[in-house]
Amino acid sequence: MFDFKNIKPYARLVLLKIRYFMLSQRCREYLIFLFFTLVSFGFWALQTLDEVFQTDFRIPIRLKNVPKDIVLTAEFPEDIQVQVEDRGTVLLNYMLGRTFFPVTFDFQDYQEKGPRVIIPTNELQKRISSQLNVSTRLLSIRPDTLEFIYTRAKGKKIPVRMNGKIQPGRQYYISHFRFSPDSVMVYAPEEVLKTLDHAYIAELDLDDVTDTLSQKVSFVPVKGAKFVPPVVDLSIFVDMYSEKTVEVPVTGTDFPAGKVLRTFPSKVQVSFQVGLKRFKDVSARDFQISVSYHDIMHNKGDKLPLKLTRMPGFVDHVRIAPSEVDYLIEQQSEND
Numbered sequence: 001m002f003d004f005k006n007i008k009p010y011a012r013l014v015l016l017k018i019r020y021f022m023l024s025q026r027c028r029e030y031l032i033f034l035f036f037t038l039v040s041f042g043f044w045a046l047q048t049l050d051e052v053f054q055t056d057f058r059i060p061i062r063l064k065n066v067p068k069d070i071v072l073t074a075e076f077p078e079d080i081q082v083q084v085e086d087r088g089t090v091l092l093n094y095m096l097g098r099t100f101f102p103v104t105f106d107f108q109d110y111q112e113k114g115p116r117v118i119i120p121t122n123e124l125q126k127r128i129s130s131q132l133n134v135s136t137r138l139l140s141i142r143p144d145t146l147e148f149i150y151t152r153a154k155g156k157k158i159p160v161r162m163n164g165k166i167q168p169g170r171q172y173y174i175s176h177f178r179f180s181p182d183s184v185m186v187y188a189p190e191e192v193l194k195t196l197d198h199a200y201i202a203e204l205d206l207d208d209v210t211d212t213l214s215q216k217v218s219f220v221p222v223k224g225a226k227f228v229p230p231v232v233d234l235s236i237f238v239d240m241y242s243e244k245t246v247e248v249p250v251t252g253t254d255f256p257a258g259k260v261l262r263t264f265p266s267k268v269q270v271s272f273q274v275g276l277k278r279f280k281d282v283s284a285r286d287f288q289i290s291v292s293y294h295d296i297m298h299n300k301g302d303k304l305p306l307k308l309t310r311m312p313g314f315v316d317h318v319r320i321a322p323s324e325v326d327y328l329i330e331q332q333s334e335n336d
Helices: 004-022 025-049 088-097 121-129 293-297
Strands: 052-064 070-072 079-087 103-106 116-119 137-142 146-152 154-161 164-168 172-180 183-188 204-209 213-218 226-228 231-253 259-264 267-275 289-292 316-321 324-331
Touching (some): 070 226, 079 088, 103 121, 164 172, 204 213, 204 231, 231 259, 231 293, 259 293
Parallel strands (some): 231 289
Antiparallel strands (some): 052 079, 079 137, 116 146, 172 231, 183 226, 213 231, 231 267, 259 324, 267 316
16 A cells, blocks of 8 residues: 655655756856846837837728618628837737727718718728827728618518438428518518529528528528528427327228229228327328229239328328239129
8 A cells, every 4th residue: 555654755755856956057057047037028028119019900890870771782791900110018908908899880961962871981081090099190091992882672571491411310201380470570671672583592502401590590691682680590300200000991992883992901090290299180081091983993913002092291100011902893783
């Protein structure tokens, strides 16, 4: 068994060596050298940062209070790049401790200027300079002129539609999906508006989905059109398959008077997969196996092939056993 008492002498020896080294002349020389190195670095950094430098920043810009029926046909940029000049200490403050607020323009201030609005350079400079130190020189702005083009469009309400591929996991299926809201307003010039009957979401590609999903989705962009709201909530509901079997009778249809179809067996088993949520709701009454007199007359085999003529839309992988039966057409008397 490990004995901690054996470590004490070695630990004491190590501590003594460290203590002798810290009190030694060599250690003092190292510490003095390190101190003067740090002092020298500090003086060098202060001297360097006191010099004038040039650097670039990106400042966000926003266009607010745009009416719903206004469609911007030329995209308004999200930010602009500015080049400034100042001492290194001021620029370092911009980089580390200061966040630029978005430069905001109000649409209502420019709508009287027509469908094409140009924001001049001097107005940009005024708004950007208000966020800079007095000592900072604004050298350049890219782009130096902001422009947006808009049109006042008509609108209509259209339903939201799915777009893409959703692949459920093994033994699962997509029971349904839901959009919230399920319809959106679209604003566009009249010639574009006529072509829009649905708002398709951006294409989805989901694999192995085994649980309910909820996410925000945008729309496939349409040139000259604006969707309000620009995003909707999509919920995808998943259910697990279960196997079920019911007995369904075979019936004949369109038989002449006095003739009756007899099959052997008279009932067959119908097996299918259904979601757990609807397992108890489905029964034999939801299925029908009918054979018309016309089909029997044109049947060339000894057995009668069967197929479902009615079944619920929410079942899958349906199988009939047996798929063929023996049969005869019985002529009934008037008394019968």
